[in-house]
Amino acid sequence: MRWIHAAGRGLLVLVVIMAGYVASDARVDEGGGGGRGPLTLATAGDLTGYLGPLLWGWNRTHPGERVTLVELPDSADETHAQMATDLRGGDRGRFDVLNIDVDWTSEFAAAGWIRPLPRDRFPLKSFLPPVVDTATYDGRLYAVPYVTNAGLLLYRKDVLAEEGVRPPRTWAELEHDAKAIAPKHGLAGYAGQFLPYEGLTVNAAEAVYSAGGTILGADGTRVTVDSAAAREGIGFLARGIREGWIPGQALTYKEEESKQAFQDGKLLFLRNWSYVYAVASARGSKVAGKIGAVPLPGPHGPGTSVLGGSNLAVNAHARHPDSAARLIAYLTSAPVQRQVLTRGSLPPVRAALYEDPALVCRFPYLPTLRTAVLTAAPRPKSAHYDQVSLAVQAVVQDALAGRETPAVAVRRLARELAAISDR
Structure with a gap:
C-alpha cells in the first residue's frame, strides 16, 4: 500500500503525535482485559495516502492491537455497497471499525450494523457543533466524527482580478461571470459533480437548500421536495447545462474528474470539497497561486452547503470493541x-x-470552511438513505440532461421518495 513508503519519513512526526495523544483529552479505558486485540479499519480509497502513516504510529505503540487498513473503492457508492454486503452477513465480518460517510450513520444504526457508543468516552464538546449531530441516531451516539467538510466555490482569482470583479455571491453573479468572463479566457464557466452517484445527490441538495427548500422533513419520513424552491434549485443547474455555461462534460464528473479539470486550468468556477484547494495549490499545478475559495452562492446571497465528511463506527459484531473505541479516540x-x-x-x-x-x-x-461547516445542512436523514440518494440521482440526472423539465422531475422525485418512506 501507498502508506508503507511514507512510514520511515513520518517516524519523528508520529512519535510526537503519539506523545501528544497520550497527554490529550481523548478519554480511553486504560484498564486491562476485555475487548482488546487486533482490528481491521475499512475506508474508502485514501486519495492522499495520509492514513497509513497515522495507523503505523498506532501500531508501533499498540503491538497487541495492530490495525490492518482495508481500502475500498474511491467511489462512495461502491464503498457503501461493499460495507453493507459485509455487515449484512452477520457474525463478525471482515471489518471492525468503519470510516463511513456521515449520511450512512442513520442507515447503519437502524439496521443494527453498528453499536452505540458512550458519549463520555470521546471529547465531543471539542468538535464543531454541527458534526456531532451526524453521528447520532434516535438520540444515541452511534459513531464519532472524524473529518468534516462543506462544499466551497473555488475560483480563479487571477482571472477575476484581471476583470476587476469580486467572487460571485449570488447565482445571478455566478451565471453572468460564467457566461461573460470564462470564454474570454478560454475557460468553461462552472462545474460541480453531476454524474449519477452520491456527489450528484450532494449538488442537488445544495441547490435545493440554497433556494430555501428541503427534501425530507426532520423525521426522515415526510417528503417535502415538491416545492417552488426545489424547482428553482434544480432549474438553476439544468439551465446551466442547457445554456452551456456548465459544460456538458460535467455530467460525467465526480470529485476527482472535476478537480482535474479545474487544476488543468479549464474552469473558472468549481464546486468541490476543500481538499481540492490544497491539491490544486501544490507545486506543479497549472493553477497554483491562482485559486480563491468562497462560500457557495445562492439565489439572493450566500447559499447552503451540504455537510460532508465521515464518522468512525464500530461493527456491532466487532471482535475487540474496547480496542476499536481506543483507536477511535486516538x-x-x-x-x-x-x-x-x-x-x-x-x-x-x-x-x-x-x-x-x-x-x-x-x-x-x-x-471560510469553518463558516461553511457551521451553516451547512445535512443530507436527508433516513433509515433508507441509500434508496433516497439513488432516487435523487436518477431524477436529477434526467432533469440536467434535458429529458424532463425541473417541474416534472421534482414531482416525480416526490412520488418516488414517498414510496420509499412507505416501505
Missing part, C-alpha cells in the same frame, strides 16, 4: 486531527484547529 485526538489536516488535506472536526494561526497561514481557506 484518531480523533487533537494531535492526530492536526495531522489529518496537514498530511491528508482533510478538514478536522476539532474546532480549535480552525483558529490556529499557523494552520490558517498554511491553509488560508480554513476560516
